[in-house]
Amino acid sequence: MLHLTAKNFQIEVKDTSLPVVVMFYAIWCGKCAMMKPVVEDIEKKYAGKIKFCEVEIEESAVLAAEYAPEIVPTFVLFKDKKSVGAMGGMVDEHTFESRILEILS
Secondary structure (H helix, E strand, C coil): CEECCCCCHHHHHHCCCCCEEEEEECCCCHHHHHHHHHHHHHHHHCCCCCEEEEEECCCCHHHHHHHCCCCCCEEEEEECCEEEEEEECCCCHHHHHHHHHHHHC
């Protein structure tokens, strides 16, 4: 997953033609660490079709404030340069993939 900050968020998320899934996480969050391998598996499956990125909420407080994740991890989905949906918490790989495809369709 590509690591995002306020400096590269616009270029990597809003200035791309691909749909983007952004994982907002915290270093101290155990559930976030458990979700990373799930996200990375889905990322491999959709390489070149969907871009997967991550934002550490304490490092990038401005982005966290803008997209206001209530829990971590929170996944915000972008399509055509705008946020089109979000989901939070832990989910299994099948559910995660299904939700992404549903929101991005």
